[in-house]
Amino acid sequence: RAPHLPDPLEALATELGLSLEDARRSVKDQTGLDARTWLRIKRMTHARELLLCGLPIAVVARTVGYAHQSSFSRAFAAVHGQSPQALLSEDAEAAIVDARRTAQHPGAMLTRPRSA
Secondary structure, three states, X not given: OOOOOOOHHHHHHHHHOOOHHHHHHHHHHHHOOOHHHHHHHHHHXXXXXXXXXXXXXXXXXXXXXXXXXXXXXXXXXXHHOOOHHHHHXXXXXXXXXXXXXXXXXXXXXXXXXXXX
């Protein structure tokens, strides 16, 4: 995370009106993933969409919170199985079809849990 950006998990908790621990628990309950993993996948899915819209890699890296393009590229490859450069060198139409399919992956916004 870039130091100038707020902690996305704290921001999520605030947005949902939850404590940090309740937000973590809610993410785990709704996605099956720990909060940091869910946020990383969500950020990299957004990054993929931005890349496929034609934004330069360096701009996308900064937009999703990475100060260094190399760190962004490693994180992107860990989630998507290929570097941003490889994504952009694929056949554009195939990449767009795949991006539409993966955009529905764990990206559904969380809802505030119901009180018991």
